[in-house]
Amino acid sequence: MSAVRTINIGLCGLGTVGQGVWKHFGRMRPELESRLGARIVLRRAAVRSLSKARGVRVAASKLTGDAMAVATDPEIHIVCELIGGTGIAREVTLAALSRGKIVVSANKALICAHGAEIFAAARRNGGHFLFEASVAGGIPLIKAVREGLVANRFPRIYGILNGTCNYILTKMEELDAPYPVVLREAKRLGYAEREESLDVEGWDTAHKASILAWLAHGVWIRPEQMIVEGIERITPADFRNAAALGYGVKLLAIITRDFSTDQISVRVHPTLLRRDSVLARVSGVFNAISVTGDVVGTTLYIGRGAGQDATASAVISDIADAVALLLHGKGAHFMGEEEPPALGGAVMVPPERIRGRHYVRLTVADRPGVLARVATVMAKNRISIASVIQSPSELAGAASLVLTTHESDERSMRAALRALARLGSVREAPLHLRIGDLGD
Ligand SMILES: NC(=O)c1ccc[n+]([C@@H]2O[C@H](COP(=O)([O-])OP(=O)(O)OC[C@H]3O[C@@H](n4cnc5c(N)ncnc54)[C@H](OP(=O)(O)O)[C@@H]3O)[C@@H](O)[C@H]2O)c1
Secondary structure, eight states: OOOOOEEEEEEEOOSHHHHHHHHHHHHHHHHHHHHHTSEEEEEEEEOSOTTOOOSSOOOGGGEESOHHHHHHOTTOOEEEEOSOSSSHHHHHHHHHHHTTOEEEEOOHHHHHHHHHHHHHHHHHHTOEEEOGGGSSTTSOHHHIIIIITTTOOOSEEEEEOOHHHHHHHHHHHHHTOOHHHHHHHHHHTTSSOSSOHHHHTSHHHHHHHHHHHHHHHSOOOOGGGSEEOOSTTOOHHHHHHHHHTTEEEEEEEEEEEETTTTEEEEEEEEEEEETTSTGGGOOTTEEEEEEEETTTEEEEEEEEOSSHHHHHHHHHHHHHHHHHHHHHSSTTOOTTOOSOOOOTTOEEOOGGGOEEEEEEEEEEESSTTHHHHHHHHHHHTTOOEEEEEEEEOSSTTEEEEEEEEOSEEHHHHHHHHHHHHHSTTBOSOOEEEEEEOOOO
16 A cells, blocks of 8 residues: 655735635645545645734644745645735745746736736746636636646637626615725725736726736736736716616626637727627626637636635635646646647737727707717717717706717727817717627
8 A cells, every 4th residue: 555645835924815725724624635545735824924924724834934945845736826925926936937836826816917927937947827817716717727627628718707896786776875985994894905907997807808818818918918808997877877778887807718810809898798798797896707618608707805714715626736737647627737728820909909899978068059069979980879878967058978889899999989089069088888798
């Protein structure tokens, strides 16, 4: 009988996610060891402050202030990078991978900025980089795309990937409350960070969209190359207008590839979604993703996209995969295949050429002739208006005009928005949202 092998794990970071991993791994350890057939030891954890009080009990002998010492410790087989950011986190990741270790990461910002370098380092040195927790928290989306749906190509993946934004949008609609009020409450309840811009401006979603586009199509598309718009300018009136038109409003990442022309597009923006679609009804901090494969059709995934427990669940799943890799090699799993099929001849559609329908809310002077001037601007930019709703505005002497358009490209729409903003009768910068004719 061969001796049971011991696999040692090092955590770099013992904050929200790290403590979740420590807590749940401790609880699940007997089951995991029995299922995997190995002794699994959380050997060391690196933190910034050794004296900080923590929600989990960790022997002082297991704590260090030196993350690099954990990453390079020859006794440690699996390094969990749970520090965050792109500084020390990158150094720790590359140091572990250069030693052929397996790195488990929840760090979407790092993968988005340095993914190509990280995966190359893993391949070069026989290590592996596992990142289930980086997109959609507790939902096993990476595994679904990479393993469960391996028979497919992906014409469309879209979804709600930021729980903070979904919470804010849900509450704005439910309470008919303005963005600043709901944001304040979200911070108080711990659903939004003190510094919220990464979430509400759409960048966090863009990092995840970048990772998903790479997984599905083998190409790194940076957030700077995408349309990335946030939720800050949406008002309660926009939810009422959208509802009157049969829509809800969600911040979506949308990744499409047209296999007939081999064009790919990746974008992040608030989107009007048909109210009867499943994603339009996903509320609060939940994430939801629709993945359409050319073989399977459309599949949907809904669950907690962040938070200590959901993220720990994904990290521990990667730890289990890492243990299986160490014990059995690649075996039945695909997680060692870090490089997805290359994009081939596909090209990215420049953002200004993306086509779609639009929603525009204008605050205009409440006097005759204004609608005609607005219609002229749209016509000059070859944009056909589909519907108009006029209602009183909160601004004295003003009215709110809500237009929806037939399909046009982004370039024409942006030119029209600039021209509308210059009209003397338009009192505020136009509010522009896209209409997502996506289905589920
Ligand atoms: N929180 C979530 O819900 C969530 C969800 C999905 C993904 N993620 C990702 O998971 C990662 C960790 O997030 P988190 O929320 O757990 O962050 P966090 O609570 O801020 O924890 C960060 C940890 O890293 C430690 N640390 C910071 N600088 C260090 C250094 N130079 N050397 C050693 N340790 C250092 C901190 O030590 P101290 O404790 O001593 O300060 C802390 O334990 C990030 O990449 C994040 O994007 C988080």
